[in-house]
Amino acid sequence: MQAVIIVGGGMVGLSLALMLAKQNIKVKLLEAIRYPDYGAADDIPYHSSFDARNSALSRRSVQIYQELGLWDKLQQYATPIYQVHISEQGSFGKAKLINQHEGVESFGQVIENAWLGRVLLTEVRQTTNIELIDGVQVTSLKQDVEQAYLTVKREEETFELSTALVIAADGRDSFCRQAIGIGVDVHDYDQVAIVTTVQTSKPHQHVGFERFSALGPLALLPLPGEYRRSVVWPVKKGTEQEWLGEHNEQHFLNALQQTYGDRAGKFIKTGQRFCYPLTQVLAHKQVVGRVVLMGNAAHTIHPVAGQGFNLCLRDAHVLIRYLSHQFQQQQDLGDTQVLMAYEKARLNDQQKVIFFCDRVVKGFSNNNPLLKFARNTGLLAFDFIPGVKPLIANFAMGLRA
Incomplete structure (x- = not known):
């Protein structure tokens, strides 16, 4: 049987390839950028597909990597979240989730994308039924009732590939999506995310903070090392230069201190800051x-609540279930009806997560006094109304997909 072709070798593409390989399905994985050659154990050069950002892996995502036999390798780079504190700067509303109260080991694990990418890439390179082809551009994608056909270019060399199934995981601006005529709905949040790592005087004690501020919704998550924390801070587009560059380090630390108060102690040091534009991009079809579209090619969402990558992993896990059944029955892996059944099966979970993230961003970006009072009352109610916490906790952990 022909190899499935995955276009896009970021974290979703690499994870997908490993899931397919575990089902004994052959894979050709195409990636536009040359992958790094890793040297020493602590050497993690950033790559465009797994960069300076962090991923808060939900409990369901951890389970998926456990099923792949990868979690033991990933865990050494991950930090569990035992508590989640949610609040709004200058307001009375506060909410708290504690793992012991919800009967779970943790709410998830925070891992730096550079480490996650390194582990996934190393595993892919060691897997015999995955052919990794990097440094190539897909310049054409066409299909008929029997096959899909790709034209691929590497420098001056051009070659043709054919397959029963193409999985397009080539990002927000997906070439494959455009090539097959799928349109998108785009919403620009008029924000960029400032991403970095900070050191604080108080240990993080495995507590994650979501702090809604006048500048934007600020996430502070624990990282390996007792005093290291990741920062993801969406700010208004056009203001990002205020926070970037060595000369702005203290200004950035002061802004964090003002926003968080003494909850994390003193913000002592910050690493290099990076910025990423924030838009919601939703494909009309998958x-x-x-x-079949996968990852950000299918849906790119706001990073608030850290749901994007987790949603993509759940998509991939369900797709593999459909493809595994086809493979075992020696049936066509690219059967349109099967792929459309997958799409239908995932819509409910996708729509809930997309709606939730979008509403949170827009709801906390509005400074109308009545709305501000309502959302802070909601945060208080979250702490006191029976049954609400387990519902929200399970949603955030990906256990109600």
Whole structure:
């Protein structure tokens, strides 16, 4: 049987390839950028597909990596979240989730994308039924009732590939999505995310903070090392230069201190800050013929609540279930009806997560006094109304997908 072709070798593409390989399905994985050659154990050069950002892996995502046999390798780079504190700067509303109260070991694990990417890439390179082809551009994607056909270019060399199934995981601006004529709905949040790592005087004690401030919703999450924390801070587009560069380090630390108060102690040091534009991009379809969209090619969402990558992993896990059944029955892996059944099966979970993240961003970006009072009352109610916490906790952990 022909190899499935995955276009896009970021964290979703690498994870997908390993899931397919575990089902004994052959894979060709195409990536536009040359992957790094890792040297020493502590050497993690950033790559465009797994960069300076961090991922808060939900409990369901951890379970998926456990099923792949990868969690033991990932865990050494991950930090569990035992508590989540949610609040709004200058307001009375506060809410808290504690793992022991919800009967779970943790709410998830925070891992730096550079480490996650390194572990995934190393595993892919060691897997015999995955052919990794990096440094290539897909310049054409066409299909008929029997096959999908790709034209691939590497420098001056051009070659043709064909397959029963193409999985397009080539990002927010997906070439494959455009090539097969799938349109998108785009919403620009007029924000960029400032991403970095900070050191604080108080140990993080495995507590994650979500702090809604006048500048934007600020996430502070624990990292390996007792005093290291990741920062993801969406700010208004056009103001990002105020926070970037060595000369702005103390200004950035002062802003964090003002926003958080003494909850984390003193913000002592910050690493290099990076910025990423924030837009919501939703494909009108996720399946056309023998091509299925995956990851940010299907849905790019706001990072608030850290749901994006977890949603993509759940998509991948369900797709593999459909493809595994086809493979075991020696049936067509690119059967459009099967792929459309996958798409239908995932819509409910996707729509809930997309709606939730979008509402949180817009709801906490509005400074109308009545709305501000309502949302802070809601945060207080979250702490006191029976049954609400387990519902929200399970949603955040990906256990109600």
